[in-house]
Amino acid sequence: MLRRYNTIKYNDVANAPGISVSIYLQGCPHHCKGCFNPETWDYNGGQELTEDLLENLFQNKINKNGIKRSLCILGGEPLCEENIATTYTLASMAKSYGVNVYIWTGYVFEELEKTDLLFEIFENTDYLIDGPFIEEEKDITLKMRGSRNQRVIDIKKYLKKEKNYVIIV
Numbered sequence: 001m002l003r004r005y006n007t008i009k010y011n012d013v014a015n016a017p018g019i020s021v022s023i024y025l026q027g028c029p030h031h032c033k034g035c036f037n038p039e040t041w042d043y044n045g046g047q048e049l050t051e052d053l054l055e056n057l058f059q060n061k062i063n064k065n066g067i068k069r070s071l072c073i074l075g076g077e078p079l080c081e082e083n084i085a086t087t088y089t090l091a092s093m094a095k096s097y098g099v100n101v102y103i104w105t106g107y108v109f110e111e112l113e114k115t116d117l118l119f120e121i122f123e124n125t126d127y128l129i130d131g132p133f134i135e136e137e138k139d140i141t142l143k144m145r146g147s148r149n150q151r152v153i154d155i156k157k158y159l160k161k162e163k164n165y166v167i168i169v
C-alpha cells in the first residue's frame with residue numbers, strides 16, 4: 001500500500017549526482033536535533049501518494065526531455081515500518097525503468113534489521129546514505145550528506161559481499 005509524501009522535486013540537483021526526481025516520504029521516527037525537514041515527521045502530514053502520481057512520475061517525468069534522471073527517496077524515513085512498502089514500490093518501479101536509485105535513511109546501516117523486504121529493496125538500490133543527522137557534526141561541504149557521521153553505502157558492493165561497501169564521495 002502506498003503511503004504519504006511531503007514533496008516531490010522533479011529536477012533536483014541538490015541530492016545525488018546529476019539530475020534527479022526526489023521524493024520526500026512523510027513520517028520519521030528519528031527527530032534529529034537540527035533536522036532540515038521537520039515537516040516530514042508527522043505520519044499523517046503531507047499528501048497521499050497515488051498510483052496515478054507514480055505512473056505519471058515514471059512515464060512522463062523521470063526521463064523528460066531525454067534527460068536520464070535518478071530517483072532519490074528521502075524523508076522522513078523511507079525505511080521505517082510505515083514507509084518501507086512504499087519505498088519498495090518506488091525502488092522496484094524505478095529499476096523497471098532503468099533508473100538509478102538513491103535512498104536516505106536515518107538508521108545506521110549495520111543496525112538495520114536485514115529482512116527479506118529490505119533485501120528486495122536493496123536489489124533495486126544503487127546507493128544508501130545512512131545515519132541520523134547530528135548537528136554537532138554538520139558539514140555543508142559534504143556530498144550527499146549533512147553530517148560527518150553519515151556514510152554512502154554502495155549497495156551493489158554490499159550484495160556482492162565486498163568489504164569496502166562504504167565509499168568515499
Ligand code: SF4
Pocket residue numbers: 028029030031032035036037038040075076077105106132133
Ligand atoms: S532522519 Fe532525516 S528527516 Fe528524520 S529527523 Fe533525522 S534529519 Fe530529519
